[in-house]
Amino acid sequence: xxxxxxxxxxxGTSIFSPDGxxxxxxxxxxxxxxxxxSVGVRTADGVVLAADRQVRSPLVEEQSIEKLHRIDDHIxxxxxxxxxxxxxxxxxxxxxxxxxxxxxxxxxxxxxxxKEVTDYIQRYTQSGGVRPFGVALAIGxxxxxxxxxxFETDPSGTPYEWKATAIGGNREAxxxxxxxxxxxxxxxxxxxxxxxxTIAQGEDDEAVDPQAAEVTVIDTETHGVRSxxxxxxxxxxxxxxxxxxxx
Amino acid sequence: MSRFTDxxxxxxxxxxxxxxELTDGFDGASGxxxxxxGDRDEGSVNxxxxxxxxxxxxxxxxxxxxxxxxxxxRFVSNKSVQKVEQIHPTGVLTLVGSVGGAQSFIRTxxxxxxxxxxxxxxxxxxxxxxxxxxxFARGGPWFAINPILAGVDEEGSHVYSxxxxxxxxxxxxxxxxxxxxxxxxxIEGEYDEAMSMADxxxxxxxxxxxxxxxxxxxxxxxxxxxxxxxxxxxxxxxDTDAALAER
Numbered sequence: 001x002x003x004x005x006x007x008x009x010x011x012g013t014s015i016f017s018p019d020g021x022x023x024x025x026x027x028x029x030x031x032x033x034x035x036x037x038s039v040g041v042r043t044a045d046g047v048v049l050a051a052d053r054q055v056r057s058p059l060v061e062e063q064s065i066e067k068l069h070r071i072d073d074h075i076x077x078x079x080x081x082x083x084x085x086x087x088x089x090x091x092x093x094x095x096x097x098x099x100x101x102x103x104x105x106x107x108x109x110x111x112x113x114x115k116e117v118t119d120y121i122q123r124y125t126q127s128g129g130v131r132p133f134g135v136a137l138a139i140g141x142x143x144x145x146x147x148x149x150x151f152e153t154d155p156s157g158t159p160y161e162w163k164a165t166a167i168g169g170n171r172e173a174x175x176x177x178x179x180x181x182x183x184x185x186x187x188x189x190x191x192x193x194x195x196x197x198t199i200a201q202g203e204d205d206e207a208v209d210p211q212a213a214e215v216t217v218i219d220t221e222t223h224g225v226r227s228x229x230x231x232x233x234x235x236x237x238x239x240x241x242x243x244x245x246x247x
Numbered sequence: 248m249s250r251f252t253d254x255x256x257x258x259x260x261x262x263x264x265x266x267x268e269l270t271d272g273f274d275g276a277s278g279x280x281x282x283x284x285g286d287r288d289e290g291s292v293n294x295x296x297x298x299x300x301x302x303x304x305x306x307x308x309x310x311x312x313x314x315x316x317x318x319x320x321r322f323v324s325n326k327s328v329q330k331v332e333q334i335h336p337t338g339v340l341t342l343v344g345s346v347g348g349a350q351s352f353i354r355t356x357x358x359x360x361x362x363x364x365x366x367x368x369x370x371x372x373x374x375x376x377x378x379x380x381x382x383f384a385r386g387g388p389w390f391a392i393n394p395i396l397a398g399v400d401e402e403g404s405h406v407y408s409x410x411x412x413x414x415x416x417x418x419x420x421x422x423x424x425x426x427x428x429x430x431x432x433x434i435e436g437e438y439d440e441a442m443s444m445a446d447x448x449x450x451x452x453x454x455x456x457x458x459x460x461x462x463x464x465x466x467x468x469x470x471x472x473x474x475x476x477x478x479x480x481x482x483x484x485x486d487t488d489a490a491l492a493e494r
Contacts, residue, residue, distance in 0.1 A: 092251050095261045102264035103382060104363075104375035112367055120251070120260055127254035 014128050024132055025125055028155035031081055031134035037168035038067055038078035039198045040138035041182070042150040043191035046219035047140035049078040050195035052202070053212045068216045072097035074107055074223045075141030076216045080168025082134040089137060089153075093117050107223075110141040114151035114159045122157025132156075136167040140216075142223045164194070170202040177201045188219055192228070192236055200240075210234035265386025267355045268362065290319050292345060294391075295330055296464020297424030299341035300454045301397040301406040302438065302447040307475035308397040308404045309444060311451035311490075312341050313426070313458065313465040314483065320425070326467040333479040335360045336370050338398025339472045340380070343423045344391040344411070352389045356380055373398040377407040377415050385413025393423045399476050426458025426465040433457045444473060449491060456487035 010023035017023060038051040051067035069077045069090045077093060079086035096116040100108035108116075117137065124132045132155040139151040152160045152167060164182045166174035177198050186194065192215060200208045215228040215236075228236075249261035262268065299312040312330035317323055330342040330349075334357040342349035359379060363371040371379075377396050384392065396407040408414075408421045420438055422430040433454040442450070452469055459466040469490050472481040484490040 088251075092261070095249055095251065099262050099264050103262070103379060104371070105378035106372065106375050109367060115366075123254055123260070130254045 012128060014126055022125060022156070025156050028081075028132040028134045029136075032136045032155070032167065033169050033171065035080045035082075035168045036067075037166050037170050037174055037199065037202045038080045038138055039164075039166045039174065039178070039195045040078060040140050040150045040152075040162065041164040041178070041186075041191040041195045041198075042140070042148050042162070043186050043188050044184070045148070045221065046142065046188040046191070046217055047148045047150050048188065048191040048195045049076055049138060049140050049216045049218075050192070050199050051078050051080075051214045052199050052208060053214065055212055062211055066214075068214045068227070070216070070225045071113065071139075071141070072107060073225065074144075074218060075110055075113060075139065076218055076225045078138040078140070078167070078216075080136050080138075085133045085135040086137065089117055089121070089133060089135060092120055093139070107144050109143050110139060110149035110151060111143075111159075111161070113141070114139045114153060114161075118153045118157045118159040120157075121153060121155065125155070125157060138162075138165060138167050141218050141225075142220050144223075146220050146223070148218070148220055166198060174198050174201055188217055189236075192217065193240055196233070196236055197240055208233075208237055210237055213237075263386075265382040267359055267383055267387060269355070269358055293318060293324055293347070294320065294464070295328065295342055295344060295346055295349065295424065296320055296426075296462070297330060297341075297343045298422065298426030298430050298455050298458035298462060298465040299330060299343055299395050299424050300420070300422050300430050300434070300451045301341070301395040301408075302420040302434070302442075302451050303397070303404040303406045303418075304442055304444050304447045305404065306444045307399050307473060308406055309447040309451045310339055310341060310395065310397050310472040310474070311448070311455045312470045313424075313455050314467040314470060315459075315465055316346055317464055320464050323467070327483070329470050329481070329483060331470050331472045331481060332357075333472075333481065334396075335373070335376060335398055336364075337400065337474055337476060337478060338373055338376060338396065339474055339479055339481070340397075341395045341423070343393040343395070348389045348392045349394065352380075352383070352392055352394065355383065355387075370400075372400045372402065373405040373407070374400075374402070374417075377405070377409065377417070380407075380409045381413045381415035383413075384409050384411060395421055395423055397472075397474060399474050404474075422454065424458075424465065426455075426462035429458040429461055430454035444475070448473065452487055452490045456491075459487065 041048040053065040137153045164178045210233040251260040316325035468485045470483045
């Protein structure tokens with residue numbers, strides 16, 4: 001599977017291969033693909049983050065599998081990949097959000113937070129004796145001036161800004177679906193529906209279990225992070241089903 | 248402080264909200280303006296003594312300062328000190344207290360404001376700058392400073408006093424320095440919320456003039472800064488009458 005001559009260069013994160021690649025960073029991206037997908041959708045009046053939990057056993061408490069995390073009053077994060085790695089970045093982001101408030105007495109901007117996190121991730125690609133973070137984050141929120149923003153972090157430490165994106169397993173297919181279906185003028189409700197529909201594309205039976213799904217919205221009206229309860233998610237899913245039979 | 252460290256340097260990866268990012272040659276308590284400042288021969292340390300006045304109007308803010316530096320309040324060591332400096336596209340800070348501490352404080356805040364602007368793509372609000380200044384005054388190596396921060400931002404005109412322990416207080420007008428009681432006496436009763444920039448300028452200069460007459464730490468003319476949404480204009484005058492006649 002591996003090229004013979006790459007073996008010497010895939011041991012450390014701080015070593016380039018002769019053709020200029022950082023294999024450990026690329027392997028970290030592979031780790032992200034092994035997880036279930038998370039989706040972020042930016043609408044005119046807020047950002048939607050959605051994820052599907054992988055429930056391995058009916059005995060697992062679903063609520064204990066956390067893929068969406070509140071960072072501050074106005075920012076939340078969806079993760080894909082190594083949960084343990086994600087938790088470190090989530091807490092780093094939470095601290096940075098509080099540092100900004102302590103330092104300037106104002107909420108941190110979504111872009112500023114995304115860049116603080118990616119700068120931190122980057123350090124793990126240029127240091128010896130460490131491995132990169134095996135996780136991608138979708139960082140969604142509303143800026144202090146009311147602008148909704150959506151960013152992605154990847155293991156190289158590069159920040160990307162998106163209108164809508166999928167991270168994790170099956171990413172290409174889900175991203176393709178979003179590219180087809182995304183409308184810049186959609187409202188927050190349509191954003192929730194699109195996010196759930198996108199998540200469903202990744203399921204074998206294209207059906208989302210409302211108990212296993214997670215949806216968080218950050219709306220421009222309140223600047224607040226709100227998690228939808230399973231009933232709300234179920235009603236969105238019902239609408240989607242109804243919409244499809246109408247067609 | 249934080250459990251997140253830089254893998255390369257071992258340094259704290261989460262910024263200290265009370266410390267400047269760039270420290271202008273200081274190393275906390277051991278620095279030149281640090282906690283050992285009291286050990287120095289007070290007779291040889293230049294103090295501004297000072298009267299600095301800031302008045303906010305609807306159209307902008309006016310700051311007037313005297314021009315005297317003194318040693319121990321008994322010898323005039325300089326007769327043309329500019330005690331108001333631009334630190335922001337639409338903001339100024341006054342030098343009050345130890346000249347060395349105040350100058351260093353200004354350099355640091357100016358750098359922090361510039362860093363904020365290039366990183367976030369917009370200039371820092373005056374309120375955030377006041378919080379930052381208060382954090383530095385409280386946690387940093389600057390002692391014996393009591394400046395006024397005045398400026399204009401999207402929210403309007405602001406005047407803050409920053410005390411040596413980091414207290415930050417917003418007001419319509421404020422005075423700091425050894426001549427404060429004389430200057431306040433002049434402003435009190437004359438200030439009007441609806442006053443024009445020209446009238447505020449006149450009042451600020453007369454307040455410095457009153458202090459210059461009776462306070463041994465204040466005198467030798469006046470510097471006047473006018474700050475509007477368009478920028479900062481600072482001008483010095485050998486005597487206060489010249490500043491009054493200006494308009």
